[in-house]
Amino acid sequence: MLLELKSVQKRFGGVTALRDGNLTVRAGEVHLLMGENGAGKSTLMKIVAGMQRSDGGHMLLRSHPVSFASPKEAALSGIAMVHQESLLAPHLTVGENIYLGREDLGPFGFVKRSAMMARAAELIEFHGFPLKADWTIDRLSPAGRQLVEICRAIASGASLLIFDEPTSSLSESETKEVFTIVSKLKEKGAGVIYITHRLEELRSVGDRVTVLRDGATVHTGDLKDLSRAQLIQHMVGRDLGALYSRQPLPAGKPMLEVNHLTRGKLLQDISFTLKAGEIVGLAGLMGAGRTELCRAIFGIDAFDSGDIRVEGKPLRVASPCDAVAAGIALIPEDRQKTGLATQLSVGWNLTLASLGAHSRAGILQSAKLAATEKKYIELLRIKTDGPSQKSVRLSGGNQQKIVIAKWVAQGARIFLFDEPTRGIDVGAKTEVFEVMDSLTRQGAAILMVSSELTELIQVADRILVMRQGKISGELPGRTTQEEIMALAAFEEKEALQ
Amino acid sequence: MIQRLLPFATLIVLFVTLCFVPNFLSETNLSSVIRQTAVINIMALGMTMIIITGGIDLSVGSILAMGGLIGTMAMEKGQPILAGVAIGILTGASCGFVNGYLTTRLKINSFIVTLGTLGIFRGLTLVISNGLPVHQIPAGFSFLGEGTVLGVPFVLWVLMVCAVLVHLVLEHTKLGRYSFAIGSNPDAAFYAGIPVAFHMTSVYAIAGALTGLAGMIEASRLMTGQPTAGQGYELQAIAAVVIGGGSLRGGEGSVVGTLVGAFIMGLLSNGSDLRGISPYWQQAIIGAIIILAVSVDELRKRRVV
Numbered sequence: 001m002l003l004e005l006k007s008v009q010k011r012f013g014g015v016t017a018l019r020d021g022n023l024t025v026r027a028g029e030v031h032l033l034m035g036e037n038g039a040g041k042s043t044l045m046k047i048v049a050g051m052q053r054s055d056g057g058h059m060l061l062r063s064h065p066v067s068f069a070s071p072k073e074a075a076l077s078g079i080a081m082v083h084q085e086s087l088l089a090p091h092l093t094v095g096e097n098i099y100l101g102r103e104d105l106g107p108f109g110f111v112k113r114s115a116m117m118a119r120a121a122e123l124i125e126f127h128g129f130p131l132k133a134d135w136t137i138d139r140l141s142p143a144g145r146q147l148v149e150i151c152r153a154i155a156s157g158a159s160l161l162i163f164d165e166p167t168s169s170l171s172e173s174e175t176k177e178v179f180t181i182v183s184k185l186k187e188k189g190a191g192v193i194y195i196t197h198r199l200e201e202l203r204s205v206g207d208r209v210t211v212l213r214d215g216a217t218v219h220t221g222d223l224k225d226l227s228r229a230q231l232i233q234h235m236v237g238r239d240l241g242a243l244y245s246r247q248p249l250p251a252g253k254p255m256l257e258v259n260h261l262t263r264g265k266l267l268q269d270i271s272f273t274l275k276a277g278e279i280v281g282l283a284g285l286m287g288a289g290r291t292e293l294c295r296a297i298f299g300i301d302a303f304d305s306g307d308i309r310v311e312g313k314p315l316r317v318a319s320p321c322d323a324v325a326a327g328i329a330l331i332p333e334d335r336q337k338t339g340l341a342t343q344l345s346v347g348w349n350l351t352l353a354s355l356g357a358h359s360r361a362g363i364l365q366s367a368k369l370a371a372t373e374k375k376y377i378e379l380l381r382i383k384t385d386g387p388s389q390k391s392v393r394l395s396g397g398n399q400q401k402i403v404i405a406k407w408v409a410q411g412a413r414i415f416l417f418d419e420p421t422r423g424i425d426v427g428a429k430t431e432v433f434e435v436m437d438s439l440t441r442q443g444a445a446i447l448m449v450s451s452e453l454t455e456l457i458q459v460a461d462r463i464l465v466m467r468q469g470k471i472s473g474e475l476p477g478r479t480t481q482e483e484i485m486a487l488a489a490f491e492e493k494e495a496l497q
Numbered sequence: 498m499i500q501r502l503l504p505f506a507t508l509i510v511l512f513v514t515l516c517f518v519p520n521f522l523s524e525t526n527l528s529s530v531i532r533q534t535a536v537i538n539i540m541a542l543g544m545t546m547i548i549i550t551g552g553i554d555l556s557v558g559s560i561l562a563m564g565g566l567i568g569t570m571a572m573e574k575g576q577p578i579l580a581g582v583a584i585g586i587l588t589g590a591s592c593g594f595v596n597g598y599l600t601t602r603l604k605i606n607s608f609i610v611t612l613g614t615l616g617i618f619r620g621l622t623l624v625i626s627n628g629l630p631v632h633q634i635p636a637g638f639s640f641l642g643e644g645t646v647l648g649v650p651f652v653l654w655v656l657m658v659c660a661v662l663v664h665l666v667l668e669h670t671k672l673g674r675y676s677f678a679i680g681s682n683p684d685a686a687f688y689a690g691i692p693v694a695f696h697m698t699s700v701y702a703i704a705g706a707l708t709g710l711a712g713m714i715e716a717s718r719l720m721t722g723q724p725t726a727g728q729g730y731e732l733q734a735i736a737a738v739v740i741g742g743g744s745l746r747g748g749e750g751s752v753v754g755t756l757v758g759a760f761i762m763g764l765l766s767n768g769s770d771l772r773g774i775s776p777y778w779q780q781a782i783i784g785a786i787i788i789l790a791v792s793v794d795e796l797r798k799r800r801v802v
Binding site for chain 2: 298300319320321323324325330332337338339340341342343344348352353355356359362363364366406410
């Protein structure tokens with residue numbers, strides 16, 4: 001047995017993150033770790049990787065009891081972790097980050113830089129990643145950074161690798177590449193722990209699975225013996241029933257019209273209309289310009305030409321203030337960085353965009369604020385100790401609900417959801433879809449960017465597909481993943497064949 | 498919680514200890530501590546707001562001198578005392594506005610901007626005054642810094658009014674809430690549609706106004722418009738905020754904390770004066786206190802998150 005964890009416990013202040021974490025990993029297996037957000041998966045892995053210390057229980061590595069005081073100690077024992085949130089040095093290059101802390105040293109402690117960069121370039125090329133060793137990290141998208149993290153873990157030559165949901169920000173082809181890497185590691189006899197929310201991915205990579213729920217291990221077993229419904233049942237402890245399906249509404253008046261929007265090569269002649277009551281999906285591969293489109297409409301990036309109309313009236317957006325005033329809301333893809341002030345309380349984040357309506361002459365009306373905070377915590381079923389709890393303590397799904405509630409409270413009518421379900425567990429995903437549905441029933445229009453094709457098919461009334469800065473086609477909501485992928489990845493002629 | 502109360506506990510322990518030092522409890526000494534601390538304290542209130550937004554203002558010492566100089570010059574030119582004080586405050590507010598405007602419009606780090614304006618404001622003050630202090634000030638002006646109301650130094654009343662106002666702004670207005678949001682995560686604040694530049698500029702202007710007022714108090718205590726006043730005060734103001742739990746990363750800080758921080762420094766320096774400890778040592782002690790306060794605060798945060 002490579003790794004054994006026995007009733008590991010961890011508390012943060014008054015909150016118990018782990019009650020009874022049990023996990024065994026054999027050499028040469030891919031072990032999936034599943035559970036809803038907040039079930040304790042990341043905490044358990046951080047203990048294994050030496051980023052946090054357990055408060056109780058035992059950890060055995062190759063049958064020897066171990067306890068790591070730092071990630072470095074864990075790394076020396078052959079454990080490497082690919083993190084969900086990027087832990088890279090943003091001003092250094094890809095190559096420097098891959099070998100950060102493990103640089104080849106020449107005489108007098110000088111770094112052998114060119115040799116190191118060459119090795120990094122070789123590694124990247126070997127795996128066919130769309131990266132260059134001399135790019136700096138701050139130029140990369142979240143997906144690009146994820147790939148660097150993966151390179152870093154591979155380069156360390158670890159015997160136990162932990163992947164914390166690496167594929168949630170990756171495109172299909174990059175996901176396949178990650179799975180190839182995982183299989184190679186497995187053949188070499190390494191143990192791989194793979195945290196994921198995406199049920200679809202499981203079969204192709206996993207050998208065994210451990211399910212955590214509310215800080216305790218509730219199931220361990222072979223993956224092939226487990227049906228999808230059983231797995232979901234273990235995770236949530238109740239039957240989810242059928243997958244989410246939405247009753248479409250008759251489309252109302254046009255809410256948002258985008259005409260010939262162009263921004264350099266990133267956005268080329270984009271035109272579409274969002275009508276009240278509609279959820280329009282926006283599919284595309286990484287770098288197709290989906291996030292850039294949302295940012296342009298929301299006034300974050302200036303565009304060269306084209307115009308935007310809201311309910312028929314032309315809108316000039318110089319900053320998000322203008323977009324917000326016109327009733328547009330953006331739920332950004334990077335929740336931690338741009339969606340929430342995580343160090344502030346749940347209540348403060350909830351009302352951040354609607355303080356104007358909750359104040360008179362700049363003075364806050366605390367009773368009104370408290371009522372709004374309470375209302376939306378209940379309405380969106382945000383799991384929190386109360387409005388004064390720090391947002392950083394909440395799980396991803398509940399954080400996302402705060403971001404959405406912020407805009408609902410503000411009274412927005414046009415919602416741009418950029419990857420609304422990234423890093424969110426199954427139960428919370430359905431809840432997010434329900435909120436989106438109820439918004440459209442109140443007359444809102446929604447643009448939903450997503451890399452999860454099944455989600456788009458389930459939720460959207462129609463789906464726009466982007467490819468290399470252009471809209472390459474439009475599909476009805478009940479389409480197939482293959483049709484979307486054909487438009488997202490290939491030239492029109494190829495797609496027809 | 499215990500560690501959050503540490504600054505208060507330190508202040509109380511310090512005060513009780515000093516009660517055993519002869520002359521400490523005398524009225525003259527206590528009111529002199531208050532008068533000395535008030536100037537730094539009022540500046541530190543503005544600094545608290547700036548630090549909460551994640552910024553910093555290194556130019557407050559120069560703003561203090563400029564406010565004091567222009568205000569007293571107005572009086573010298575025959576303006577009434579109240580008008581002179583108002584002009585001093587407005588001068589401070591204008592300097593603060595410049596800091597805020599440059600920081601937000603040129604998108605330069607406030608540390609750099611105010612490092613520059615520290616020199617610019619000081620230089621302008623010296624140019625305007627030709628390096629000479631203003632002495633022709635109406636005698637009644639000394640009341641601001643040296644007067645007593647209901648047996649308490651007038652500056653303490655001024656300080657309390659300012660403290661209550663800044664507290665109300667921070668805790669009960671849109672501007673205050675936005676300041677915390679901007680300091681905690683500027684991107685999230687921008688994405689929430691907050692006019693970040695406008696609110697940050699307002700904060701710098703308010704802090705400038707408070708510094709202008711502090712400049713008038715300083716001028717009143719010296720009965721001189723001194724172009725070289727306030728050198729090094731910026732570090733004392735920043736220290737007060739930091740000792741009181743403000744974080745230079747932004748998003749944290751409170752009026753009560755800052756008051757406690759400023760009084761801890763005031764009492765330390767007064768206490769060592771009374772015990773005959775050299776002022777050279779005082780500087781070293783206050784430096785050590787700053788590092789101690791911040792490290793205790795870091796420990797507290799590390800445990801929570």
